[in-house]
Each structure stands twice: as structure tokens, then as C-alpha cells.
Amino acid sequence: MADFYYLPGSSPCRSVIMTAKAVGVELNKKLLNLQAGDQLKPEFVKINPQHTVPTLVDNGFALWESRAIQVYLVEKYGKTDSLYPKCPKKRAVINQRLYFDMGTLYQSFANYYYPQVFAKAPADPEAFKKIEAAFEFLNTFLEGQEYAAGDSLTVADIALVASVSTFEVAGFEISKYANVNRWYENAKKVTPGWEENWAGCLEFKKYFE
Numbered sequence: 595m596a597d598f599y600y601l602p603g604s605s606p607c608r609s610v611i612m613t614a615k616a617v618g619v620e621l622n623k624k625l626l627n628l629q630a631g632d633q634l635k636p637e638f639v640k641i642n643p644q645h646t647v648p649t650l651v652d653n654g655f656a657l658w659e660s661r662a663i664q665v666y667l668v669e670k671y672g673k674t675d676s677l678y679p680k681c682p683k684k685r686a687v688i689n690q691r692l693y694f695d696m697g698t699l700y701q702s703f704a705n706y707y708y709p710q711v712f713a714k715a716p717a718d719p720e721a722f723k724k725i726e727a728a729f730e731f732l733n734t735f736l737e738g739q740e741y742a743a744g745d746s747l748t749v750a751d752i753a754l755v756a757s758v759s760t761f762e763v764a765g766f767e768i769s770k771y772a773n774v775n776r777w778y779e780n781a782k783k784v785t786p787g788w789e790e791n792w793a794g795c796l797e798f799k800k801y802f803e
């Protein structure tokens with residue numbers, strides 16, 4: 595069983611947990627207390643010099659970056675390729691959504707909310723506009739679409755559902771974006787591991803109370 599270093603509230607950790615559930619892989623979960631600096635301990639830095647969670651160690655093979663872990667789990671353990679199809683065009687769209695999720699959508703969350711939550715800084719209205727722009731883009735991608743990339747559930751939906759649910763607990767109004775809202779309501783029902791994701795979201799919500 596692969597070791598999985600994680601924190602339940604962490605959005606990228608939750609996306610790996612949901613992917614593992616979808617693939618049917620059991621993870622040997624090892625909780626890291628980031629506030630206590632567990633990730634900076636020499637034994638963890640030896641595994642992941644970037645000292646981030648999620649980190650997977652599969653039979654001695656260490657991997658971090660949540661979206662890379664998602665893809666690895668499907669490619670190594672998936673009984674089918676439906677979560678990350680081999681068709682180059684389908685896969686390209688999934689990759690686009692994954693990079694959008696990391697570089698634009700979740701980045702907009704980090705830029706706006708992290709300084710407020712972790713440094714007690716005032717809200718930056720310019721950073722908020724970037725969140726709105728990212729949600730507009732996602733809303734456009736989802737026009738007439740039940741899923742984020744193609745016509746069935748993929749790792750792109752799972753990564754995006756982890757991010758969007760994090761926005762929800764931060765108090766961002768998702769319902770203003772009709773396509774995102776519709777996709778999200780469906781994703782809650784069809785994404786394996788949604789309940790565990792939501793439990794982690796509620797842990798993260800404590801930072802906003």
C-alpha cells in the first residue's frame with residue numbers, strides 16, 4: 595500500500611484522496627502537521643525536497659504535485675483509462691483543465707485568501723477580480739457540458755471539484771456562475787470520495803471563522 599503524506603483540509607490532498615477512491619486504491623495515510631512544521635523535518639525533506647503535501651510514496655517511488663499524483667494513480671492502478679483517456683485530444687483537454695486549475699483557478703484562491711488567512715492582511719480587490727475572471731473562464735468551459743473535459747468524469751473534474759469546494763467554504767458565491775453551479779451540484783453526487791473531500795473542507799473552513 596502506498597504511503598500518502600497529507601493534511602485533510604488541503605485542497606490538493608483532497609483531490610488525490612478522491613482520485614484514489616475513484617481508482618480503488620487504498621492509501622496508507624500519514625498526517626503531517628504543517629503548522630508544527632512536520633514537512634520541514636529532515637526525514638520528510640529527504641522524501642520531497644519541495645516539502646509539500648500531498649506526497650505519495652509508492653513502493654519507494656516518491657511523487658508530489660497533486661495533479662501528477664492523480665494521473666499516476668490512474669495510469670498505474672486504473673482498471674480502465676476513463677479518468678484519463680489515452681486518446682491524445684481528450685487527454686490534451688484534460689491537461690488544459692488541470693493546468694488551468696493549478697495556474698489560474700487555485701492560484702487566484704491562494705493570491706486572494708492566503709494573505710488574509712495566514713498573514714491577517716487586508717483583502718486585495720484586484721486579487722478578487724482575478725478569482726471572478728477565473729470563474730468566468732470555468733463557466734465558459736462548462737457551457738453545455740456536464741463534465742469539465744469531455745463527456746464523462748475525469749481527473750480534471752476531480753481536481754476542479756477540490757478547488758471549487760475550497761472556494762465554497764471560503765464564502766465565495768459560486769451560484770453567480772450558472773454553469774459552474776450546475777456542474778458542481780452534479781459533481782458532488784458523482785465524484786467518488788466527495789464526502790471525505792467535504793469533511794476536509796470543513797476542517798479548512800475553520801480558518802475563515
Ligand SMILES: N[C@@H](CCC(=O)N[C@@H](CS)C(=O)NCC(=O)O)C(=O)O
Nearest residue numbers: 604606633645646647648659660661
Ligand atoms: N501545486 C501543489 C501545491 C502543494 C502545496 O502547496 N501544499 C501545501 C499545503 S496545501 C503545503 O504543503 N505547504 C507546506 C510547505 O510548502 O512547506 C500541489 O497541487 O500538490
